[in-house]
Amino acid sequence: MVETVLFVIFGLAALFGAITMVWARNPVYSAMGLMLTMFSIAVFYVSNSAHFVAAVQVIIYAGAVMTLFLFVIMLIGVDKAEDRSENLPIQRPLALALIALFGSAVVVAGRLAWTTGVHNPLDPVNGSVEAIGNELFRKWVLPFEVTALLLIVAAAGAIALAFFRDGDDAEVDA
Amino acid sequence: MTGLLESIFESVFWSAVVKTVVAFALLMVNTLLLVWFERRVVAFMQNRLGPNRAGPLGILQTLADGVKLFFKEQITPRKVELGMYLAAPIAAMIPAFLIFMVIPIGAPVTIGDTVVTLQGTDLNVGLLFILAMSSLAVYSIVLAGWASGSKYPLLGGVRATAQMISYEAAMGLALVPVVLFASIQIADGSFGVGTMSLSRLVELQQGSFRGFIPGWFVFWLLPSFIIFAIAAVAETNRAPFDLVEAEAEIVGGYHTEYSGIRFALFFLAEYINMFNVSAIAVTVFFGGWLGPDFGLPSWIAWVMPIMWFLLKTYALLFMFVWLRATLPRMRYDQLMTLGWKRLIPAGLVWLIVFTIVQAFRSFGAPWS
Numbered sequence: 001m002v003e004t005v006l007f008v009i010f011g012l013a014a015l016f017g018a019i020t021m022v023w024a025r026n027p028v029y030s031a032m033g034l035m036l037t038m039f040s041i042a043v044f045y046v047s048n049s050a051h052f053v054a055a056v057q058v059i060i061y062a063g064a065v066m067t068l069f070l071f072v073i074m075l076i077g078v079d080k081a082e083d084r085s086e087n088l089p090i091q092r093p094l095a096l097a098l099i100a101l102f103g104s105a106v107v108v109a110g111r112l113a114w115t116t117g118v119h120n121p122l123d124p125v126n127g128s129v130e131a132i133g134n135e136l137f138r139k140w141v142l143p144f145e146v147t148a149l150l151l152i153v154a155a156a157g158a159i160a161l162a163f164f165r166d167g168d169d170a171e172v173d174a
Numbered sequence: 175m176t177g178l179l180e181s182i183f184e185s186v187f188w189s190a191v192v193k194t195v196v197a198f199a200l201l202m203v204n205t206l207l208l209v210w211f212e213r214r215v216v217a218f219m220q221n222r223l224g225p226n227r228a229g230p231l232g233i234l235q236t237l238a239d240g241v242k243l244f245f246k247e248q249i250t251p252r253k254v255e256l257g258m259y260l261a262a263p264i265a266a267m268i269p270a271f272l273i274f275m276v277i278p279i280g281a282p283v284t285i286g287d288t289v290v291t292l293q294g295t296d297l298n299v300g301l302l303f304i305l306a307m308s309s310l311a312v313y314s315i316v317l318a319g320w321a322s323g324s325k326y327p328l329l330g331g332v333r334a335t336a337q338m339i340s341y342e343a344a345m346g347l348a349l350v351p352v353v354l355f356a357s358i359q360i361a362d363g364s365f366g367v368g369t370m371s372l373s374r375l376v377e378l379q380q381g382s383f384r385g386f387i388p389g390w391f392v393f394w395l396l397p398s399f400i401i402f403a404i405a406a407v408a409e410t411n412r413a414p415f416d417l418v419e420a421e422a423e424i425v426g427g428y429h430t431e432y433s434g435i436r437f438a439l440f441f442l443a444e445y446i447n448m449f450n451v452s453a454i455a456v457t458v459f460f461g462g463w464l465g466p467d468f469g470l471p472s473w474i475a476w477v478m479p480i481m482w483f484l485l486k487t488y489a490l491l492f493m494f495v496w497l498r499a500t501l502p503r504m505r506y507d508q509l510m511t512l513g514w515k516r517l518i519p520a521g522l523v524w525l526i527v528f529t530i531v532q533a534f535r536s537f538g539a540p541w542s
Binding site: 026028029051052054055056062064070071075128129130 | 335
């Protein structure tokens with residue numbers, strides 16, 4: 001009962017946020033729409049008793065990533081008139097065709113048998129931090145560390161790109 | 175009476191309702207006291223008296239100010255983005271209230287056969303929930319600054335984004351050793367599972383060394399506490415890190431264009447956040463509501479944990495006020511340097527040192 005009510009409210013909120021993100025003319029409203037969608041998804045995680053994933057979703061996506069988006073939007077200026085001319089003349093009909101394709105795909109997928117739905121109460125899902133930590137640091141420790149290494153490499157690469165340019169370019173920039 | 179209370183707290187729904195209403199009332203009254211407390215303390219530090227006219231010792235001054243703000247005209251500038259402009263003060267209040275809901279303010283009370291915890295809800299991911307909510311708190315400031323449609327609030331908003339993101343990282347890093355240490359504390363030095371639940375963290379700090387030094391985490395994790403305290407001051411945008419509303423540079427920062435009750439909501443949220451971070455620091459580092467009850471009879475003894483909690487929290491709040499009264503505001507580049515080049519590296523080094531020491535304590539030296 002509670003889960004259904006939560007699903008309806010936050011499902012609508014997620015859809016509203018997604019539509020706002022695409023529809024809004026002002027980039028700040030787009031960013032807020034995306035934030036709403038991500039937050040609603042976090043609520044779905046909570047209603048599926050995955051509290052840890054929900055908290056991480058809010059901290060990383062709704063918190064850090066969207067705040068950075070807003071920061072960048074404000075730094076480059078929100079008052080600039082947006083150029084709304086379209087480079088691809090066929091993009092609107094193409095979008096409609098893709099929507100029709102996606103809709104029919106959803107309808108077809110809905111007819112198939114899926115193993116989701118109310119899960120077996122005899123098979124409890126343990127979404128607690130302890131359970132995730134045990135899985136992550138015992139069974140999956142190598143993939144976890146490799147992912148961490150990948151992220152470090154990406155961060156170091158970004159810093160290197162920003163710092164070590166060709167000497168001439170740096171002179172010109174300054 | 176007891177039967178009625180017990181039947182209320184047996185039902186999940188009604189106990190949630192009662193706890194929410196009580197938490198709201200508690201935060202409101204507490205804010206009234208806190209504003210007065212701050213003004214009086216700062217006044218005494220500056221050799222003034224501060225508000226001392228309304229009520230005994232001027233304690234009703236904030237109430238009078240609040241009533242005045244309620245009835246003031248609300249000026250809405252013409253260039254605002256109305257939707258976001260109106261939503262921002264409300265968005266400031268929500269994370270502040272939600273953070274308070276996971277903090278245990280007293281020992282669990284037994285009414286009849288029902289155990290009532292004195293916290294809104296005991297989340298398994300309590301610490302992460304606090305970080306999540308404080309990362310949402312920045313939206314209200316950014317949106318207020320942007321939606322006001324004028325230059326100084328926008329500057330305040332942009333400053334807030336960078337500042338709060340930077341110091342959130344340091345705050346999160348400072349809390350990692352706490353969770354690690356909780357895993358060591360369980361089962362008396364042997365390897366256990368850590369916890370992020372705030373009520374569990376309080377329970378783990380019971381006991382004492384040699385009978386008089388309490389078993390608070392701060393004695394093992396002092397560097398964590400120092401990093402946490404500095405980051406907390408920056409997260410709540412208080413002096414000396416109040417660059418977001420630096421009146422000497424950018425008028426009033428993000429709330430320049432707000433007046434009346436809308437301004438009051440920002441003000442309220444700031445003070446609730448101040449109380450929240452102090453309460454979190456008390457819960458995590460200073461043993462929360464733990465303290466002696468001096469063998470009081472059981473009908474009154476349940477008040478003592480709440481008293482201890484409030485006493486410790488106000489001791490930390492006094493530090494907050496003290497900082498504001500004594501330190502000048504930092505420059506913006508100094509703020510960023512402190513955050514990224516001092517606090518975060520210090521947090522990382524402390525985390526590594528702590529992990530190595532604890533690994534030695536738990537598993538012995540690798541060569542043995």
